[in-house]
Amino acid sequence: MPNVQRLLLPDTNQSPVHVLAGVKVADRLCETSGTLDVIFLVPAKVSLTSGALHEALGTTMHSRLVKGVPVTLPSGAQMRCETMKTLKWVSKPSVLIAIFAGQDMMDKIDSLQNLVAVVAVPWTPDAIENWNRTWSPQVLGKPTKFGKSAAPAIKLIGDPIVEQAMKSLTSVINRSTAVLNATDDDHAKRILRILRSRNHHEPAENIKLWAIKNGWLPKTAERLEVLAEKAFALRSKPKLENPAHAEQSYQRWTEAAKS
Known part of the structure; x- marks a missing residue:
C-alpha cells in the first residue's frame, strides 16, 4: 500500500x-x-x-x-x-x-x-x-522544526548494493500472494548468497521492513527475513552456481548503486 x-x-x-x-x-x-x-x-x-x-x-x-x-x-x-x-x-x-x-x-x-x-x-x-x-x-500534534509533522523517511537498508539487489528481486517476484513460490524462494536465496559471497551484511529485520514498504506482503517479507538471516550468518563465503551469471548480477547492482 x-x-x-x-x-x-x-x-x-x-x-x-x-x-x-x-x-x-x-x-x-x-x-x-x-x-x-x-x-x-x-x-x-x-x-x-x-x-x-x-x-x-x-x-x-x-x-x-x-x-x-x-x-x-x-x-x-x-x-x-x-x-x-x-x-x-x-x-x-x-x-x-x-x-x-x-x-x-x-x-x-x-x-x-x-x-x-x-x-x-x-x-x-x-x-x-x-x-x-x-x-x-x-x-499528529508533534510539529518538526520545519513546521511539519511528517517524520523524515528512515533509510531502512544502509548498504546501497544490498538495496539494489532487493530492488532487483522485488521486480521479478510475485508479490500478490502471502507465500513465496518455489521459484521466487530460490531466486531470493541466490541473490542473498551472492551478497554474502561479496561480504555484504545487513540486519535481516531491516530487509523485511524494506520489503513491506516496497509492496511485499508481511508474510512474504517475513520469509525474506528468514532467508537473509540464514545467508548473512554463514561463516564462510558460499559457493555459487553459475559464477559468471552471479558476477553479472553483482556488477549490475553495483552500477545501479552508483547512479
Whole structure:
C-alpha cells in the first residue's frame, strides 16, 4: 500500500479524548478525500465491550458499534467496527482507525487493499515501532522544526548494493500472494548468497521492513527475513552456481548503486 496516507497519534495513555481524536482525524480525512467508509479496528470484541471505549465514544456511538450498526460521521462517512478476526478484506476505499494497535495489527493492515488512510492509535509507545520505522508516518500534534509533522523517511537498508539487489528481486517476484513460490524462494536465496559471497551484511529485520514498504506482503517479507538471516550468518563465503551469471548480477547492482 505505498500510496496510503499514514498518521500516528503518539499519546498512548488511551484517554477518552485520545481515542475520540482518532475518529475525528478519520472523519476529516474522509471529508478531504471523499471517502465514505471508515473502519474502527479493535483487537477483539471484548476491546469494544469492556474498558474505556464506552466513555471515549459516548453511549450512542458505542452502542451502535457494539450492535454492528454503522455510525454516520459529520462528513457523511459510515464508520463500522471490525476486529482482527472479522476483518478479512476491504472491498471499497476506506479510512482505517487502528485502536490499541500492536505490530500484529499493523502487519494485517499492511496486507489489505483499498485503504485510503490509516490512523494508528498504539497500545504502548513501542508497540508499533517497526511500522513507524517502515513508513515514517505523519505524527499528529508533534510539529518538526520545519513546521511539519511528517517524520523524515528512515533509510531502512544502509548498504546501497544490498538495496539494489532487493530492488532487483522485488521486480521479478510475485508479490500478490502471502507465500513465496518455489521459484521466487530460490531466486531470493541466490541473490542473498551472492551478497554474502561479496561480504555484504545487513540486519535481516531491516530487509523485511524494506520489503513491506516496497509492496511485499508481511508474510512474504517475513520469509525474506528468514532467508537473509540464514545467508548473512554463514561463516564462510558460499559457493555459487553459475559464477559468471552471479558476477553479472553483482556488477549490475553495483552500477545501479552508483547512479
